[in-house]
Each structure stands twice: as structure tokens, then as C-alpha cells.
Amino acid sequence: MAQQHGKVDRRTLLKMMGAAGASATVVSACGTPFDGSVRAAGLTGAEFDKTIPLATAGPGGNKNWQPGDTLKFLPPENIPTSGTTSDRMAALPTETQLKLYEQMVASRKWESTMKDLFLSGEDRLYGLFHTYVGEEAMAVGVIGALNEDDYIASTHRGHGHLIAKGGDLNKMSAEIFFKESGYNKGYGGSMHITDMSKGIMGMNGIVGASYYMVAGAALRAKVRGTQQVGVAFFGDGAAASPYYFSAIRSCANLNVPVIFVNENNFQYMSNPVANTAPTKYISEYTKGLDIPHYLVDGNDVTAVRAVTEDAVAHARAGNGPSMIEGITYRWYDHSGFAGGKVGQDGAFGIPYRTDDEVRAWISRDPITRFKRWLLEQGVATETELGEIDAATQAAVDASVEFARQGKVPDPESGVLNTHAAGAAAATQFYNRKGIATT
Numbered sequence: 001m002a003q004q005h006g007k008v009d010r011r012t013l014l015k016m017m018g019a020a021g022a023s024a025t026v027v028s029a030c031g032t033p034f035d036g037s038v039r040a041a042g043l044t045g046a047e048f049d050k051t052i053p054l055a056t057a058g059p060g061g062n063k064n065w066q067p068g069d070t071l072k073f074l075p076p077e078n079i080p081t082s083g084t085t086s087d088r089m090a091a092l093p094t095e096t097q098l099k100l101y102e103q104m105v106a107s108r109k110w111e112s113t114m115k116d117l118f119l120s121g122e123d124r125l126y127g128l129f130h131t132y133v134g135e136e137a138m139a140v141g142v143i144g145a146l147n148e149d150d151y152i153a154s155t156h157r158g159h160g161h162l163i164a165k166g167g168d169l170n171k172m173s174a175e176i177f178f179k180e181s182g183y184n185k186g187y188g189g190s191m192h193i194t195d196m197s198k199g200i201m202g203m204n205g206i207v208g209a210s211y212y213m214v215a216g217a218a219l220r221a222k223v224r225g226t227q228q229v230g231v232a233f234f235g236d237g238a239a240a241s242p243y244y245f246s247a248i249r250s251c252a253n254l255n256v257p258v259i260f261v262n263e264n265n266f267q268y269m270s271n272p273v274a275n276t277a278p279t280k281y282i283s284e285y286t287k288g289l290d291i292p293h294y295l296v297d298g299n300d301v302t303a304v305r306a307v308t309e310d311a312v313a314h315a316r317a318g319n320g321p322s323m324i325e326g327i328t329y330r331w332y333d334h335s336g337f338a339g340g341k342v343g344q345d346g347a348f349g350i351p352y353r354t355d356d357e358v359r360a361w362i363s364r365d366p367i368t369r370f371k372r373w374l375l376e377q378g379v380a381t382e383t384e385l386g387e388i389d390a391a392t393q394a395a396v397d398a399s400v401e402f403a404r405q406g407k408v409p410d411p412e413s414g415v416l417n418t419h420a421a422g423a424a425a426a427t428q429f430y431n432r433k434g435i436a437t438t
């Protein structure tokens with residue numbers, strides 16, 4: 001395995017880091033193409049004055065990463081499931097198969113519609129919006145294998161998770177429009193949408209927050225013997241969080257029924273996964289724990305579904321956690337719509353990736369692939385799937401209209417939903433005025 005090391009004197013290095021922030025100076029001083037690559041061997045007092053090796057090639061070879069390299073990471077065909085994943089999908093009732101298709105389409109159409117509205121300026125939308133377009137097979141494949149009362153904790157990129165778990169499109173749209181009729185009464189925006197009635201513990205602006213939220217819910221389920229399981233979604237960047245290691249180890253220790261689902265889209269904002277992962281795959285991080293690990297094509301809903309069924313069975317049987325890594329790709333920029341256009345799929349001209357790579361991933365579209373599968377299996381005809389597409393778009397359009405008609409929250413209600421004392425005071429205020437606060 002190629003390891004190339006540049007050398008820099010430690011005292012100089014610390015001075016540089018203190019003066020100007022580590023990454024930029026280390027990169028410029030050492031000529032290494034990536035920041036964050038300081039593997040500081042021997043940083044003890046006794047070794048002061050020794051030189052520090054700066055790794056430019058990680059154990060997984062990732063440090064040699066170039067834009068466009070994601071296609072070299074397509075996952076293995078052989079997934080440890082009983083039977084082929086296609087056969088297992090085929091064994092499901094037609095109604096279920098079509099539901100999965102509909103949910104993937106709903107996620108795609110809802111986000112694409114929002115993207116067009118943001119870009120056209122028609123509704124003067126604002127706030128952060130992280131698209132999940134391209135990754136839909138992950139949410140639908142995983143969540144479809146859960147029961148209604150199982151828990152999920154999502155990420156900042158979680159609209160697809162919400163839709164797959166039965167989230168209400170009207171309330172989602174209204175929240176994006178910051179209206180009182182939204183999921184968070186117009187206070188939260190995209191990243192705080194939560195629906196505990198459906199086991200949705202929320203999207204979350206805190207990267208790496210899903211692990212302990214779900215672990216807590218799943219531990220409660222275990223103690224009560226309810227058979228519920230929890231799923232913690234997280235990105236490749238979030239896998240660098242110490243909370244990840246801590247939570248997955250604790251769940252393994254205590255046999256907590258959590259499925260850790262990594263959506264590896266190779267992009268940690270504008271950082272390639274090479275900068276954050278020392279191994280080729282995220283699922284290699286925790287191989288030492290004696291729990292099942294699955295590495296799947298995250299754009300193949302049959303594969304994602306099959307391994308999740310196994311992981312759920314493992315958890316419900318009292319055997320504790322497991323880990324799933326799905327290899328996928330987001331078609332748009334990290335947040336917002338730079339490089340995107342109204343009516344166009346995908347964002348182009350983004351500096352940290354190549355347009356060819358984006359096109360290659362669009363050609364691996366999880367929805368087109370599943371549609372092909374449904375047609376080949378004779379589950380539905382082109383016309384029937386077209387009807388699902390049209391009905392879904394109509395529901396999305398209706399949700400936008402619902403959002404437009406909604407009311408902007410009163411400024412006075414700003415103290416609600418903020419902190420405990422404020423909420424109590426505001427509730428009294430509303431009670432006096434005879435206004436319902438729930």
C-alpha cells in the first residue's frame with residue numbers, strides 16, 4: 001500500500017497551526033493536496049523536536065483520491081443475504097412493491113419541485129435545504145423493512161427518510177414555507193422536521209446526533225420488551241464523529257436493537273470521503289465489533305431492503321445492533337442549488353466533483369433502476385407506473401398550494417417553542433386571549 005510522507009519540524013508545525021489554522025498552512029507548507037491528513041505519530045513531550053510524518057496516502061489508498069473517483073468504489077455484487085435480493089423483493093406483495101416505488105417518486109418529486117421553486121424565486125423561499133435526490137433507495141429500502149412504531153433518527157439531508165416513514169407532504173411543504181401549518185409551526189424549517197407519532201425522531205442540523213437519540217429510544221424499547229428497533233441514519237462525514245464509535249460500541253455491549261445506516265455519498269460538504277475516511281469503506285471502521293456489517297449498492301432498493309430485513313430480524317431476535325453502508329451519491333450541491341437549474345436534474349460545474357461523475361451517477365438513478373425491475377418482473381405496466389408518477393406530482397403540487405395558503409406565525413408566538421420559561425409564559429398569554437397553543 002502506497003504511503004508517502006512529507007516531513008516538517010514539529011515546532012514549526014505547531015507555530016503554523018496556532019498562527020493561521022492548521023489545514024491551510026499544513027497544505028501550503030508541505031505541498032500535500034489534502035488538509036486534515038496529519039497523522040501525528042509521537043506527539044509526546046519526550047519526542048518533542050522530532051519530525052512529524054504527514055500522511056498523504058491512507059491505509060485504504062483513499063488519499064490518492066481524484067475528483068471522479070467515486071465510480072471506482074461501486075460495491076461488491078455479493079451481499080450476504082439468503083437468496084438474491086431481486087428474489088426477495090419479488091416475494092413481497094405487489095402492493096408493497098408499488099408503495100416503495102411511490103415513496104421514492106414522492107421524495108424525488110417533492111424535492112425537485114422545491115428546488116425549482118427556490119431557483120425560480122416564485123415563492124421567495126429561504127433557509128437551508130439539503131437535497132436527498134439520488135439517494136432515495138436508501139431511505140425507502142431501509143424504512144420499508146421497519147414497522148410503523150419503529151424509530152428513525154435522520155440527518156440534515158432527511159426529507160426522503162420522512163417521506164418513507166409516512167411524513168405528511170402538506171406539513172413538510174408548509175414548514176419549508178415557514179408557515180404555522182408546518183411540522184414545526186413554521187419555526188424550524190427543513191432541518192427540524194419531526195413527527196414522533198410516526199417514530200420520526202427528527203431531521204437534525206447536528207451532524208452525528210442520530211446515534212444516541214435512537215440508541216436511547218431503542219434501549220427503552222429493549223427494557224420494556226416491545227420488540228421495536230431504531231435506525232440511525234448518518235453520512236460518511238458523520239462517521240468521523242466520536243459519538244458514532246461510542247454509540248455503536250455501547251449498543252454492541254448492551255445488545256441494543258439499533259441499525260446504524262451509513263449513506264456514503266462520498267461528499268463531506270466539499271470534502272471527498274478520502275479526507276475523512278482512512279479505510280476504503282466506512283463499514284470497515286467497526287469490523288472489530290462482533291456485529292453484522294453489510295456493504296451494499298445504495299442505489300439498488302432491492303439490495304438495501306434485503307440487508308435491512310436481515311438486520312431487523314437480528315435486532316428483534318435480541319441480538320443487538322448491526323451496521324449497513326450503502327454506496328450512493330447526491331446529485332446536487334451540499335446545500336442549496338448552486339449549479340442546478342429549473343427543470344434540470346443534477347447540479348453541474350461544482351468545483352469539487354466532475355460533471356462526468358455526476359452524469360454517471362444520474363445514469364445509475366435508483367428510481368429508473370427500480371422502475372425497470374418492476375416492468376421486467378411484470379409487477380406493473382408503464383401506464384400504471386405513469387399513473388403513480390402523475391398522482392404523486394399532484395399530491396406534491398397540492399402540498400405547495402397548502403403551504404402557500406398557510407399563515408405566517410405571529411411575531412408574538414416567537415417565544416413559544418424556544419425555552420421552557422418562555423413557552424410557559426407564552427402559553428399563559430395565549431390562554432388569556434383564548435388562543436389554542438397546541
Ligand SMILES: Cc1ncc(C[n+]2csc(CCOP(=O)(O)OP(=O)(O)O)c2C)c(N)n1
Binds near residue numbers: 205206
Ligand atoms: C456537529 C456539527 N458539525 C458540523 C456541522 C456542519 N455540517 C453540516 S452538514 C456537514 C457535512 C455532513 O457530511 P456527511 O455526514 O457526509 O453527510 P452528507 O452531507 O454527505 O449527507 C457538516 C460538516 C454540523 N451541522 N454539525
